[in-house]
Amino acid sequence: MTRMRYLPHTPEDIAAMLKAVRIDSLEGLFAHIPDDCRRQEALNIPENLTEWELNDHMDTLAGSMAVSPDYKVFMGAGSYEHHIPSAVSFLLGRSEFVTAYTPYQPEVSQGTLQAIYEYQTLTSRLLGMEVANASQYDGASSLAEAMLMAIRVSRKKAVAISRAVHPLYRRVLETYFEPTDLEIRELPYLGDGTTDLSSLNDMDDLGGVAVQSPNFFGCLENVADIKQTIENKKALLVVCFSEPLAYGIYKNPGECGADIACGEGQSLGIPRMFGGPALGMFASKMKYVRNMPGRLVGETVDLDGRRGHVLTLSTREQHIRREKATSNICTNNSLCALAAVMYMAALGGTGFKKLAQLNYDKAEYLKNALTRGGFKLPFSRATFNEFVVEFPAGFSKTYQRLLKKKMIAGLPLVDFYPELKNHYLLCATETITKADIDTLVQEIKK
Amino acid sequence: MKELNELKFPDDVRYAESHEWARSEGDRVKVGISDYAQDQLGDIVFVELPEVGDTLDKGEEFGTVESVKAVSELYMPLAGEVVAINETLEDAPEKVNNTPYGDGWMIEIKAENPSELDGLLDNDAYLGTLKG
Numbered sequence: 345m346t347r348m349r350y351l352p353h354t355p356e357d358i359a360a361m362l363k364a365v366r367i368d369s370l371e372g373l374f375a376h377i378p379d380d381c382r383r384q385e386a387l388n389i390p391e392n393l394t395e396w397e398l399n400d401h402m403d404t405l406a407g408s409m410a411v412s413p414d415y416k417v418f419m420g421a422g423s424y425e426h427h428i429p430s431a432v433s434f435l436l437g438r439s440e441f442v443t444a445y446t447p448y449q450p451e452v453s454q455g456t457l458q459a460i461y462e463y464q465t466l467t468s469r470l471l472g473m474e475v476a477n478a479s480q481y482d483g484a485s486s487l488a489e490a491m492l493m494a495i496r497v498s499r500k501k502a503v504a505i506s507r508a509v510h511p512l513y514r515r516v517l518e519t520y521f522e523p524t525d526l527e528i529r530e531l532p533y534l535g536d537g538t539t540d541l542s543s544l545n546d547m548d549d550l551g552g553v554a555v556q557s558p559n560f561f562g563c564l565e566n567v568a569d570i571k572q573t574i575e576n577k578k579a580l581l582v583v584c585f586s587e588p589l590a591y592g593i594y595k596n597p598g599e600c601g602a603d604i605a606c607g608e609g610q611s612l613g614i615p616r617m618f619g620g621p622a623l624g625m626f627a628s629k630m631k632y633v634r635n636m637p638g639r640l641v642g643e644t645v646d647l648d649g650r651r652g653h654v655l656t657l658s659t660r661e662q663h664i665r666r667e668k669a670t671s672n673i674c675t676n677n678s679l680c681a682l683a684a685v686m687y688m689a690a691l692g693g694t695g696f697k698k699l700a701q702l703n704y705d706k707a708e709y710l711k712n713a714l715t716r717g718g719f720k721l722p723f724s725r726a727t728f729n730e731f732v733v734e735f736p737a738g739f740s741k742t743y744q745r746l747l748k749k750k751m752i753a754g755l756p757l758v759d760f761y762p763e764l765k766n767h768y769l770l771c772a773t774e775t776i777t778k779a780d781i782d783t784l785v786q787e788i789k790k
Numbered sequence: 791m792k793e794l795n796e797l798k799f800p801d802d803v804r805y806a807e808s809h810e811w812a813r814s815e816g817d818r819v820k821v822g823i824s825d826y827a828q829d830q831l832g833d834i835v836f837v838e839l840p841e842v843g844d845t846l847d848k849g850e851e852f853g854t855v856e857s858v859k860a861v862s863e864l865y866m867p868l869a870g871e872v873v874a875i876n877e878t879l880e881d882a883p884e885k886v887n888n889t890p891y892g893d894g895w896m897i898e899i900k901a902e903n904p905s906e907l908d909g910l911l912d913n914d915a916y917l918g919t920l921k922g
Binding site: 634659664665668 | 861
């Protein structure tokens with residue numbers, strides 16, 4: 345192997361270090377590892393490239409993807425295209441924020457701790473909850489952690505989850521629960537696109553009930569009804585989301601009675617990049633705070649009475665509680681959380697509402713144009729910026745034709761819901777113009 | 791932290807090696823943690839207790855106690871059904887520090903087998919375990 349230019353040690357450095365630890369070769373560093381635990385053959389990876397070759401390679405990879413602004417992307421399904429104010433990108437790129445890996449020491453990290461505290465504050469307000477944590481990995485891990493928390497609080501062994509929750513979130517939940525003796529029950533969805541609650545009445549052993557609102561089909565759930573249905577049970581109501589911008593115009597989880605609100609925050613100032621990075625937002629009622637997963641930043645005063653920020657309620661966490669910790673995740677998605685707080689602060693409450701209204705209006709315009717074009721909207725419930733359309737059989741050919749014209753006409757749902765053949769999930773955010781929508785609908789009708 | 795001779799070990803309670811005490815009161819048994827345990831933990835900020843009606847085995851965890859520096863599990867000194875919990879600890883967990891054998895009690899149980907109480911340590915034996 346040729347030496348890589350980013351490895352800073354010269355052969356002389358390496359020889360000096362080997363001499364200091366009294367071994368002959370680098371191989372000696374691994375001598376204590378039994379032979380059968382070590383890989384004998386070389387790793388099956390390509391040789392290293394020059395910087396110019398690597399750039400070429402990355403360009404080719406990037407060119408193989410259908411992304412905006414080259415393409416008009418009418419697809420959300422958990423990841424949404426939004427304009428990001430330049431102020432967010434600029435602030436986020438500051439080295440104080442960008443180079444630090446989740447720095448929690450109060451002596452040296454007041455800036456970061458304060459930023460996380462403000463993220464928690466704005467997250468609590470947005471979701472209508474009393475306390476938010478410093479963030480989880482993504483919406484899916486937030487949901488899984490929420491269900492484990494519901495189990496801890498209720499001391500029950502089963503949870504119920506709507507089939508209208510993002511299918512990938514449900515898969516992550518299954519992964520979390522798979523090695524445990526905990527049970528996951530699925531609630532079917534109704535003809536109007538919302539969750540069928542009828543089976544809940546007979547389930548008295550539930551620790552948590554999870555729905556997503558707006559759900560994967562874009563439909564608003566009757567969250568208040570669910571709250572009423574489980575009122576006299578021990579189950580916690582977990583309200584999940586993939587597009588928090590919806591709470592700019594719709595009631596937030598707290599207003600609907602959620603015990604835990606959790607979901608994906610990518611929408612808030614984080615670009616779409618090949619599926620990531622993401623932001624797991626997580627908030628709860630204060631009375632459950634000791635059962636929450638993740639880090640929490642609190643406000644306090646120092647010896648001179650000056651305001652300061654520190655990690656708080658750490659006794660829930662792994663470094664103190666070991667195997668009894670509320671979660672084995674002892675970190676947060678700090679930089680993404682900072683992007684979200686900067687984004688929310690940049691928009692302000694009024695801007696947030698206006699932007700949400702704009703998203704709603706764009707999606708309604710697309711909906712109406714498609715309905716006028718004779719296409720069917722199978723679900724009648726109110727939606728935010730995405731919704732399901734049932735196209736005529738054979739639409740996949742049209743879809744491919746549109747793709748060649750650099751338009752992505754939503755997500756085919758049949759891969760996740762076999763019963764929903766020819767159903768597509770379409771999304772229109774503020775980044776889509778009226779002209780884009782008119783063009784799409786004209787092309788679909790051809 | 792205090793020296794052992796500054797701590798109180800009353801002789802009307804029995805002790806578990808995991809530092810809980812148990813006191814027979816009529817047909818019930820009151821349970822808390824010892825003066826030594828509260829002193830080791832430091833300022834107690836939260837006590838998590840079971841629910842009335844829970845039936846637990848001897849040695850089974852019935853709750854947790856959280857101080858500014860640690861969290862410890864609480865274990866049943868004898869088997870039984872929880873018939874009362876000290877709800878005042880929710881707002882005033884410091885009672886465990888101030889009066890561990892009095893207002894700082896944690897749960898009341900209906901013992902499955904009251905004679906299990908005799909199997910616990912008396913104050914001398916408990917003190918002996920602390921002296922190592």
